[in-house]
Amino acid sequence: MASDRIVERRRVFQQYKADVKERGKPFYPYAMFHDTIMSLVVVAVIIGLAIVWKYSTPGSHTGTEAGWLGKLLDAPADPGTINFVPRPDWYFYFLFYLLRIFKWPETVILGTIGIPTICLVLLLAIPFIDLRAERRLSRRPVAIIASILVVLSMGVLTYKGATAKEALGSELVAKIPSWAASEGFTGNQKAIAGAKLFAVSGCLNCHTYNGVGGAFPGAPNLTAEGAKNKGIAFQIDHLKCPACKTPGSPMPSFQGLGQQNLTALANFLEASKGSKK
Amino acid sequence: MAATKLTRSQQIQQTILYPIDWLEERSGIVGGIKYFLFRKVPGDTNWFQTLGAATLTAFIVQALTGTILAMYYKPDPNGAYSSIQHITNDLFAGWLVRGMHRWGASVFIILMFMHMGRVFLFGAYKYPRELNWIIGVLLLTMGLGEGFTGYLLPWDQTSYWATVVGININGTAPFLGPFLAQFLQGGTYINADTLSRFYAIHMLLIPGAIFALIGLHLYLVVRLGVTSPPWSKEAAGKGPITNGKVTTGRRGLSRFGTRGRR
Structure with a gap:
């Protein structure tokens, strides 16, 4: 049966190529127009964030006090400090909080290495796990549930990491x-x-x-x-x-x-x- | 050649076109660019499919601002912090370039996740695009690696202690962990070499890999074509074909595609 599936998906792809050639629109100017607008929005957002970062900093906008988007610069690194709470950038909060879930000594390695590695392997393997040709979401309940769970858990972990008062130390x-x-x-x-x-x-x-x-x-x-x-x-x-x-x-x-x-x-x-x- | 005399405007045109023709004859680049620009994409691609281009733009912003920052940044523990202060407070628009790099990183990472989510929901990782999904996941890990290595560079308390913990976490990995930690630190503990090592990884090693992988990623996009949205009525290949006829009642491209095949 597997070979039937391979023959079928090859046929579908050949048909896709023929259809796009016959009925598609050229990348330039149509798709490229949308891409350009989106790229300009991205650059504008980045510049906007940089401006807010600086000009929401209290005082002369140069100090080490936190503005709306956090400090411009913290105090210089001091390897001798013993009461500093380490905190990664916000997009690592989910990993940061994952560590705190595993409090029992034997399971710490699960939080640090185990679960992230499993998630990465699963992510890489998605095209080989989901071999069906079906792309319509209404026919892919497992994909819908999986994506909702991933978004929810990443969101919750990031939120908990952001609001965590104490670090492990x-x-x-x-x-x-x-x-x-x-x-x-x-x-x-x-x-x-x-x-x-x-x-x-x-x-x-x-x-x-x-x-x-x-x-x-x-x-x-x-x-x-x-x-x-x-x-x-x-x-x-x-x-x-x-x-x-x-x-x-x-x-x-x-x-x-x-x-x-x-x-x-x-x-x-x-x-x-x-x-x- | 000399038989027909060229008019003045034809001469001018030829002079302008000469370097382009020269390049095309030797590299085929003009044909390549034409192929890239005028290749067909499905008629119903939508705004969600601009996320890839948006991610690329964010990366280009990172590359440009990063290059400017590298001209003023000093990757050694005695000079790093003050060079960041100098960039932020003294240089013309230094705060803007640094701010764009700092927040561009977040935008880049958010966009990578959104782009990946779009590809997942559209089922665009399916045959024959599996390899491009894998390259995309590698790019995501590289992007996170950039975030991790770049975070140390200001050499302030936040960045220093986050990196200490980050390296320790790497170090707990079975078998490879201690070696990885030692590689990152450039020794058995965080020292002066750690900063320059992170700097080299951050601005040479990983960006080089990202550039190469983006090249491959785009090559595969052009080679395999853009997927149409899964709900597309025009999407190709809906339903199996028996005797050259589409068995499902869906209208659209698939019917045109099979026309004249028998």
Whole structure:
């Protein structure tokens, strides 16, 4: 039967070509006229957005305060900041929020890689999944339902991402007092500062700590890292170049955080002697 | 040749046409452009089908404004932020060029999604246009890649921390993740080379690929023709043909197409 389908679709396409040749209109000027109008509209919208962006900025339209379309420019990048909430451009909000849905450590990878990859593969495969020649929407209920679901879910994820108050890091920061109580470093200010860095620097994307965080293959559970008594110097060197200290380690270097921050992180790790609960 | 004497206006005409003829003889470009402009499209194409051209326009705006920005931008952590300040606040119309690039990116991405939605709803990805759908999806991922790499370039807090998280997410991918993260960062952590690397990816690697893929995309559009809307009464090939007759009651092109075939 498949060969019948192939013969039929070839025939339909040949007929389409013959029909267009006989009855179609030339691209120039007809279709090109519409394309040109649309292109001018696009350029006008882009220029309009640029103007609104600048002239809605308060004051002399040059500062770092947010106008209607956001800031012209934020403060300079500071790798040492520990309380900055990372936020992508708006068209990545759906991905950004997808991460927040997967809170259980074992499923984080689903949100970061799994679902986006599956969606991309499905998108590429659409012409090979939908092999029918039918193009009228009234005869394509699955396509209609799928497109409504995609638009709805992208819309909801983007909206939730846009209105999300806290990023992953700030939720983790809220857990620090309970970590300190459980691990017994409540009075240790260096360790507390390190814990804040630990919460916001993405460590828990891979590592597990006190029951939260990711479980990336090869990333050890750090709940009782301090019990191994490797020493603060080792921890700092390891953070600077993980693969130098543990050959084959997939962990990235955190040298960019700076010596002071790394010392705090090392203090935190060494103070983490294991959950006493 | 010298037998007939040319009038003055004929001489002028010939002089003007000479370079065009020269080009045509050596490249066939005039014939190519004529073919592109005067190729037939279905009589009932509509406004939804201008979204592809709109997307292309947005990309051209990005390429032009990006080129101008590249003349003033300095891709190193010490100079990037102040060069963006210089572009935004000091240069003549610098704010406009940067604003157009910044918001043109959003418009480009919205238009890519809308164009894709139109192709999906029109069923225009079906035989024989499957390959063009795949190229389109690749272009979409490239466009998002441009958004990701371009976001870091102002080197402010927003862009820096979003990129840190973005690279970390890439890094969590099984097997390839750590290598991808290392490739993006130009090392094992975000450093001075990361910015110039993102800059190179943003303005050489991905745009080159986008230009090439757009070329292929358009080539296939011209080769395979534009689809008519699915509700079109004039759409070709409605209903199966038995003995050369259209069995369905639909009127329009399909009847004309089969006329005289027997």
